[in-house]
Structure formats: C-alpha cells, structure tokens
Amino acid sequence: MSNDLHYNFFQSVEKSFDKAAPYTEWDAGLLEQIKACNAVYRMRFPVKMDDGHIEVIEAYRVQHSQHKTPCKGGIRFAAEVNQDEVMALAALMTYKCAIVNVPFGGGKGGIKIDPRKHSAYELEKITRRYTSELVKKNFIGPGIDVPAPDYGTGEREMAWIVDTYTSLKPGEIDGLGCVTGKPITQGGVRGRKEATGLGVFFGIQEVCNMPEIMTKRGMSIGLEGKTVVVQGLGNVGYHSAKFFRERGGCKVIAIAEYEGAVYNENGLNEEELFQHRKTTGSILNFPGATNIIPSSAALELECDILIPAALENVINSYNADRIKARIIGEAANGPCTPEADEVFAEKGILCVPDMYLNAGGVTVSYFEWLKNLSHVRYGRMEKRFTENLNGHILGQMETLTGKQVSNEERNFIMHGPEEVDLVHSGLEETMITATREVMDCWHKNPSIPDMRTAAYVVAINKVATSYTALGIFP
Numbered sequence: 001m002s003n004d005l006h007y008n009f010f011q012s013v014e015k016s017f018d019k020a021a022p023y024t025e026w027d028a029g030l031l032e033q034i035k036a037c038n039a040v041y042r043m044r045f046p047v048k049m050d051d052g053h054i055e056v057i058e059a060y061r062v063q064h065s066q067h068k069t070p071c072k073g074g075i076r077f078a079a080e081v082n083q084d085e086v087m088a089l090a091a092l093m094t095y096k097c098a099i100v101n102v103p104f105g106g107g108k109g110g111i112k113i114d115p116r117k118h119s120a121y122e123l124e125k126i127t128r129r130y131t132s133e134l135v136k137k138n139f140i141g142p143g144i145d146v147p148a149p150d151y152g153t154g155e156r157e158m159a160w161i162v163d164t165y166t167s168l169k170p171g172e173i174d175g176l177g178c179v180t181g182k183p184i185t186q187g188g189v190r191g192r193k194e195a196t197g198l199g200v201f202f203g204i205q206e207v208c209n210m211p212e213i214m215t216k217r218g219m220s221i222g223l224e225g226k227t228v229v230v231q232g233l234g235n236v237g238y239h240s241a242k243f244f245r246e247r248g249g250c251k252v253i254a255i256a257e258y259e260g261a262v263y264n265e266n267g268l269n270e271e272e273l274f275q276h277r278k279t280t281g282s283i284l285n286f287p288g289a290t291n292i293i294p295s296s297a298a299l300e301l302e303c304d305i306l307i308p309a310a311l312e313n314v315i316n317s318y319n320a321d322r323i324k325a326r327i328i329g330e331a332a333n334g335p336c337t338p339e340a341d342e343v344f345a346e347k348g349i350l351c352v353p354d355m356y357l358n359a360g361g362v363t364v365s366y367f368e369w370l371k372n373l374s375h376v377r378y379g380r381m382e383k384r385f386t387e388n389l390n391g392h393i394l395g396q397m398e399t400l401t402g403k404q405v406s407n408e409e410r411n412f413i414m415h416g417p418e419e420v421d422l423v424h425s426g427l428e429e430t431m432i433t434a435t436r437e438v439m440d441c442w443h444k445n446p447s448i449p450d451m452r453t454a455a456y457v458v459a460i461n462k463v464a465t466s467y468t469a470l471g472i473f474p
C-alpha cells in the first residue's frame with residue numbers, strides 16, 4: 001500500500017474524480033475542464049502584531065469552477081494551510097454544491113496562521129487585510145465569490161469580513177451577501193451555526209433508514225440505540241454529537257480532541273464535555289469517562305457509526321485496517337484517503353462521503369445568501385397568516401365535530417413557521433434528496449465500487465450538463 005499520509009490532497013480529489021469518470025459518458029476534454037481549478041490567488045501581506053513586529057502572512061483564495069456563480073466556500077485559519085489543500089477543498093465544494101443542488105461554483109480560502117497564537121485584535125487585522133486583498137482583485141462579492149466559516153473561523157471573522165467589504169463598497173445594496181455564516185444581528189440566518197452537524201445527522205439518518213443498506217451489514221434499521229464515536233469537538237463535531245444524541249437516540253460513546261479522547265460506554269453529553277474543556281483546558285479527565293491517549297486510538301473503537309469531524313487524512317492506509325465502525329460519516333473534509341476507501345470496500349464498511357454529507361453548511365449558507373438578497377427574514381411574511389389560517393381551520397373542525405383537541409396538539413397545529421423551522425426543514429429536504437440521488441445512482445450501476453464514487457458520478461453529471469448547456473466562450 002502506498003504512503004498516503006503525505007498524500008497530495010488535490011491529487012487525491014482528482015484520483016476520486018478519475019475513479020468515477022468512467023461511469024459517465026462525457027468527453028475527456030470536458031472532464032479535464034471540470035477537474036481544473038479555474039483561478040488560484042496566492043497572496044502575501046504584512047500585518048503589524050500587538051508587540052509591534054511585522055509578520056508576513058501567506059493566504060489563498062481559490063475559485064475552482066464558475067459553471068454557476070457566485071463561487072462559494074469557507075475560509076480556513078490553520079498553520080498547515082497550503083495551496084494544494086485550498087485547491088482540493090475548492091474542488092470538493094464544486095462537487096458538493098452540485099450534489100445538493102445549490103447553484104454555486106466551488107471556492108475556498110485559507111490563511112496560514114495558527115489562530116490560537118494570535119490575539120483577537122491581531123486576528124481581526126489579518127481578516128480585514130485579507131478581505132481588502134480579495135476586494136482589490138475582485139475575488140469577493142455577492143455575485144462573484146462568497147466565503148463562509150471553516151476550520152478555525154466562525155461568525156466573528158465573518159462579521160469582520162462583511163464590515164470590511166461594505167466599508168470598501170458603500171451603498172452596494174446586496175453587500176451583506178458577500179459572505180455567509182454571519183452573526184444573526186449582521187445578516188446571518190438562524191440555523192447556520194448547527195447546519196453542518198445537523199446535515200450530517202439527516203444524511204446518516206436517511207442511510208440508516210434504508211433497509212437494503214442496513215440488512216446487508218447486519219444492522220438494525222434506524223438510529224435509535226446506535227453507538228457513535230466523534231472526532232473533533234469543534235462546530236461540526238459538537239453539533240453532530242448533539243443531534244445524534246438528542247434527535248437520533250444514539251449513544252455517543254467517545255469524543256476525541258487533539259489532546260486525547262474520552263470514552264463512556266453509556267454515552268457522553270457533548271455540552272457537559274465542552275464546558276469541562278472550557279474550564280480545564282482539556283477534554284481529558286471528564287467525570288465518569290476513561291481517557292484514551294493517543295487521541296487517534298478513538299477512531300479504532302468498536303462502534304456503529306464513526307464521525308471524523310476534525311481534519312483531513314486521519315483515516316489512511318496505516319489505520320484503515322483497524323477501523324471497526326460499520327458506517328463512517330465524513331463530517332470533516334477529506335478525513336479518509338482513497339487507500340482507506342479500498343480497505344472499507346473490502347471490509348463492507350460504508351463510508352458516507354464528505355462531499356455531500358457535510359453540505360449542510362453550504363446549503364444553509366445558500367439560504368442565508370438568498371435572505372440577504374431578498375432583504376427579509378424567513379417566516380416574516382407568512383408566520384401570522386399561517387397561524388390565523390390554522391386557527392380558523394381548527395375552530396371549524398371543532399365546531400363540526402363537537403370535540404376539542406388537546407392544548408399540545410393545538411400549539412403544534414397552529415404554529416406558523418419561524419426562520420429556524422424553515423431553514424431546518426429546507427436542510428432536511430436537501431439532505432434526504434441528496435442521499436437518495438446518490439444511492440439511486442449506486443443502485444442503478446452496482447459496479448460502482450463505493451458511495452464516494454457514486455457521489456462523484458452524480459456531481460460530474462450535473463456539472464457537465466451545465467457546461468454542455470452553456471457552451472464554451474468565445
């Protein structure tokens with residue numbers, strides 16, 4: 001087996017693409033164009049740090065495809081950021097958006113810094129300078145390229161970006177749509193923060209409700225009582241754990257962070273663990289749980305569902321053989337290498353691929369962008385109307401039948417949608433449809449080796465259809 005630990009990430013995305021291409025009927029030249037990264041902007045800029053010294057910051061923005069615009073993709077702050085990684089993540093965004101029917105091309109950004117080594121003020125200066133560089137090169141804008149949070153960034157950084165953008169482009173009516181994942185008070189949408197984790201949950205729930213998938217693996221249908229291991233207690237890992245526990249009735253038996261992992265066969269509560277880490281600085285020594293060191297050993301625990309939600313390449317040719325989970329839900333981007341995929345195929349482990357499973361973030365980002373362009377909160381126009389109408393129908397039914405519904409039922413039936421209800425419902429619909437489309441493609445062509453390849457086939461077909469309809473300029 002090859003050494004895939006230092007695998008070129010972009011090459012590994014291309015490898016997955018090439019594995020899927022033979023299951024499509026598109027021209028080789030068109031496939032080359034779909035694979036290529038259309039634009040890579042590598043920048044360096046100086047930032048004066050708190051102690052007065054000047055640091056030269058290396059950063060990137062990649063636009064993989066403009067078959068639909070704007071381009072869309074998160075911005076990552078990490079010491080490991082490099083051009084290859086940003087290109088790979090941008091390519092994944094193109095395929096991801098296609099699978100979940102979000103009309104964007106793929107993009108991605110990265111700043112090569114360790115955010116933990118900078119003060120909030122330094123991070124703000126870095127983020128604002130990065131945004132201004134993007135503005136100068138026309139690499140950001142509601143109709144051009146719309147960043148979002150990713151590893152190491154969150155709504156705070158997105159607020160700095162929108163503020164910088166709108167300051168540099170005063171009066172641009174749709175300016176708020178230049179970035180998503182913003183705080184709700186600054187044009188964000190309710191439900192964005194938990195979107196990726198909730199999407200992972202909806203996707204895996206749909207897979208677990210498919211009798212042919214579950215019986216083949218000797219597993220019961222549904223999520224109730226299933227054991228789950230989560231790697232990463234960041235945004236995606238935390239919310240995945242929360243929804244598997246709360247909505248799925250699963251037992252999250254282990255959670256791993258970079259300092260180690262904790263295990264409790266009766267299940268962990270992610271919020272209590274999060275608070276414990278906040279107070280003590282580590283997830284280790286959590287009351288009632290056993291420590292696991294090194295952290296990566298948690299990936300090899302016996303469980304039904306493994307959710308890697310930290311970084312890429314964590315399951316590779318070195319440890320894939322030791323994975324005991326029966327379903328892997330790729331919440332992070334690129335956590336399993338192509339070599340690991342081959343091991344899973346041999347062992348009958350179902351790996352539900354990142355490229356659509358973690359699309360909850362971009363799906364809700366799309367809803368946020370639409371909200372910004374329409375300048376009105378979801379639910380504002382219809383909530384009261386729906387409640388009044390439902391109240392009227394209920395009243396008529398009670399009069400006609402002479403019976404009264406319980407208060408609990410009344411509240412449920414009367415309820416008009418809030419923004420968060422509509423966002424969650426749109427996300428559920430998106431993830432269920434995407435899961436079924438990918439599974440359908442796999443079932444129609446059983447020689448496709450795995451679900452990732454089936455997902456790529458679905459994505460290639462959609463992007464190629466777009467290119468074919470558009471033609472090639474000039």
Ligand code: NAD
Pocket residue numbers: 149150151152153196231232233234235236237256257258259295309310311312331332333334358359361362
């Ligand atoms: P985050 O920074 O909020 O959380 C990542 C967590 O992983 C951190 O707590 C970090 O300490 C931990 N971690 C790092 N290395 C680890 C290791 N070796 N073992 C265990 N834990 C480790 O980032 P996030 O937004 O949750 O993103 C996580 C992954 O999900 C990334 O791959 C990202 O690209 C992907 N993703 C994020 C979103 C989103 O909406 N945030 C959307 C799609 C995909």
